[in-house]
Amino acid sequence: MHNNLQVKFGPLLFKNPVVAASGTFGTGYQQHFDLSQLGGICSKGLTLEPKAGNKGIRIWETASGIMNSIGLENIGIKSYLKQELPILRDLKVRIIVNVSGATIEEYIKIVSLIPEEVDLIELNISCPNVQEGGLLFGMTSQTARELVREVRKVTKLPLMVKLSPNTDDLVKIAQSCEEEGADGLSLINTFKAMAVDLDQRKPVFDNVYAGLSGPAIKPIALRMVHEVCQKVSIPVMGIGGICNGRDALEFIMVGATCIQVGTANFMNPAVCLQIIEEMDRYLKKEGIHSLEEIRGIIK
Amino acid sequence: MAKIIFNRKIASNIYHLKIEGKFEGSRGQFYMLRGWDGYHPVLSRPFSIFDLDSQSISFIYQVIGEGTRLLSKLKKEDTIQIFGPYGKGFPPAKGNVALIGGGMGLAPLYLTARELKVDNKVELVDIYLGFKEKAFLTDCFEKVAHKLIIDIGGLISQKVNVNLYDYVFACGPEEMMKAIVKQKKEQKTQIFISLERRMGCGLGACLSCTCQTSKGNKLTCQDGPVFRGEEIFFA
Ligand SMILES: Cc1cc2nc3c(=O)[nH]c(=O)nc-3n(C[C@H](O)[C@H](O)[C@H](O)COP(=O)(O)OP(=O)(O)OC[C@H]3O[C@@H](n4cnc5c(N)ncnc54)[C@H](O)[C@@H]3O)c2cc1C
Ligand SMILES: Cc1cc2nc3c(=O)[nH]c(=O)nc-3n(C[C@H](O)[C@H](O)[C@H](O)COP(=O)(O)O)c2cc1C
Numbered sequence: 290m291h292n293n294l295q296v297k298f299g300p301l302l303f304k305n306p307v308v309a310a311s312g313t314f315g316t317g318y319q320q321h322f323d324l325s326q327l328g329g330i331c332s333k334g335l336t337l338e339p340k341a342g343n344k345g346i347r348i349w350e351t352a353s354g355i356m357n358s359i360g361l362e363n364i365g366i367k368s369y370l371k372q373e374l375p376i377l378r379d380l381k382v383r384i385i386v387n388v389s390g391a392t393i394e395e396y397i398k399i400v401s402l403i404p405e406e407v408d409l410i411e412l413n414i415s416c417p418n419v420q421e422g423g424l425l426f427g428m429t430s431q432t433a434r435e436l437v438r439e440v441r442k443v444t445k446l447p448l449m450v451k452l453s454p455n456t457d458d459l460v461k462i463a464q465s466c467e468e469e470g471a472d473g474l475s476l477i478n479t480f481k482a483m484a485v486d487l488d489q490r491k492p493v494f495d496n497v498y499a500g501l502s503g504p505a506i507k508p509i510a511l512r513m514v515h516e517v518c519q520k521v522s523i524p525v526m527g528i529g530g531i532c533n534g535r536d537a538l539e540f541i542m543v544g545a546t547c548i549q550v551g552t553a554n555f556m557n558p559a560v561c562l563q564i565i566e567e568m569d570r571y572l573k574k575e576g577i578h579s580l581e582e583i584r585g586i587i588k
Numbered sequence: 589m590a591k592i593i594f595n596r597k598i599a600s601n602i603y604h605l606k607i608e609g610k611f612e613g614s615r616g617q618f619y620m621l622r623g624w625d626g627y628h629p630v631l632s633r634p635f636s637i638f639d640l641d642s643q644s645i646s647f648i649y650q651v652i653g654e655g656t657r658l659l660s661k662l663k664k665e666d667t668i669q670i671f672g673p674y675g676k677g678f679p680p681a682k683g684n685v686a687l688i689g690g691g692m693g694l695a696p697l698y699l700t701a702r703e704l705k706v707d708n709k710v711e712l713v714d715i716y717l718g719f720k721e722k723a724f725l726t727d728c729f730e731k732v733a734h735k736l737i738i739d740i741g742g743l744i745s746q747k748v749n750v751n752l753y754d755y756v757f758a759c760g761p762e763e764m765m766k767a768i769v770k771q772k773k774e775q776k777t778q779i780f781i782s783l784e785r786r787m788g789c790g791l792g793a794c795l796s797c798t799c800q801t802s803k804g805n806k807l808t809c810q811d812g813p814v815f816r817g818e819e820i821f822f823a
């Protein structure tokens with residue numbers, strides 16, 4: 290337990306700011322470290338009904354990054370609540386449930402099903418890989434506003450909205466979410482990107498476009514988190530290419546309260562634990578007693 | 589970090605990598621290997637356990653692209669990161685067993701054969717290996733097989749009659765495994781195949797490695813890589 294790493298994310302206390310990002314983490318990682326050391330775990334993007342996901346190649350490497358086109362394959366919210374939630378509950382980490390839908394009605398239905406033992410809802414309005422991924426809602430502040438307003442009405446649980454980098458309106462969208470009662474924001478989801486198979490003269494992905502993540506996107510993610518943190522007063526989870534304690538601290542310094550780790554889990558399954566330790570070591574070395582002392586110091 | 593005992597070229601483009609340490613694992617399981625520092629390549633690479641004892645683990649790999657090219661540069665005493673063991677391997681067997689490997693598909697069959705050979709429920713283990721151009725590792729397989737059948741340049745699936753066996757374990761190109769499953773006529777013959785899919789995590793989290801089966805989508809890394817042959821809808 291590192292007391293210096295405790296953070297308050299809206300109404301919730303996190304034992305440390307390190308959260309495993311949606312779609313990149315699961316209980317399988319227990320093979321490598323004790324998951325109860327994490328600040329929190331985001332579920333895979335869940336939909337109302339189970340989804341089989343996209344056909345064809347689903348993961349592709351690029352310089353310092355990967356592209357994915359999983360297409361939100363998931364077991365559906367009901368199976369998640371029955372099968373996976375009980376396991377996570379025993380871990381004593383913050384449980385974050387990431388949900389998507391194709392329509393406002395779908396979002397309302399899925400959010401209404403989430404029980405109180407869940408700590409935080411992450412409303413995904415940013416998956417670039419399927420229609421049901423909500424990107425439709427994540428592109429403009431008007432659509433985002435409407436969705437958050439309706440969802441806010443049906444749940445008392447803390448609500449965080451996961452933003453997409455695939456828009457020109459990021460800051461406005463962030464502000465609309467705050468105005469409509471979101472308790473926090475997480476950003477960013479993957480960048481819409483493309484890969485070409487030169488030999489076959491066609492796109493690598495059946496869906497043509499796919500989502501780019503990993504170290505390659507970190508500088509842009511950092512800029513986006515910085516921009517948003519200047520303009521909202523609800524807490525932000527910074528996401529994008531975080532691979533080590535230094536990366537994590539950079540996000541904190543531009544204003545993030547927590548950070549999420551995605552692609553880096555694939556490079557080293559125990560990376561979240563390492564990030565926690567590296568952050569702790571840095572704080573001790575610098576004589577910092579709480580992350581609050583450095584959060585947002587870069588204006 | 590683990591230390592490399594040797595990383596030997598055993599045929600054109602094919603290497604035998606032996607790593608020091610006491611590692612877990614059973615036949616048909618795999619590890620994710622990372623023989624480079626930093627973030628490029630991003631993903632670790634999956635390889636089947638070739639052999640395992642109380643002091644070392646070894647792998648056989650072919651150089652395909654950047655990841656395996658970097659692996660091939662490693663020397664004795666260099667360090668490597670390995671994560672595993674992952675997945676579900678080959679099940680227990682009894683009676684007459686055939687192991688069929690196409691190309692690099694031979695990799696998981698050596699430990700399998702070595703274990704089955706000393707298993708008193710198993711009467712015999714015949715090993716069928718198919719190669720494109722030149723055979724390799726045949727000395728090694730010879731020692732653990734009752735009969736070793738080799739094919740070079742043809743189709744190894746045509747040299748085997750799976751219906752003569754109680755258990756058939758196969759690993760290789762999907763075409764080969766498909767042909768083997770198709771041969772099955774005898775109820776008693778149980779066929780298990782080992783699949784390959786692109787992988788992100790290896791741990792059942794990213795859903796990159798889904799395969800289609802008669803029981804719905806399954807994860808190659810966690811539910812497999814070994815599946816019952818009849819269950820798989822081959823790509
Ligand atoms: C469970 C499992 C066990 C395997 N065991 C062995 C083994 O024992 N010996 C061996 O030589 N090879 C094995 N392979 C295949 C091996 O993983 C690939 O040849 C290797 O990943 C190629 O990496 P690269 O960087 O050289 O090629 P690149 O083509 O540059 O790799 C690019 C990406 O594609 C992936 N990829 C490329 N080919 C394959 C493939 N055939 N299967 C899965 N992913 C692939 C890579 O992992 C990487 O993410 C196994 C694959 C799986 C899934
Ligand atoms: C394989 C994969 C699957 C993902 N699935 C989801 C998902 O279901 N829901 C979601 O909100 N984000 C998903 N993401 C996005 C990540 O949670 C994260 O926002 C993004 O990858 C950027 O962070 P990173 O660079 O640390 O990976 C996925 C990312 C990857 C690589």
Ligand code: FES
Binds near residue numbers: 788790795796797808
């Ligand atoms: S490789 Fe990630 S789920 Fe199989």
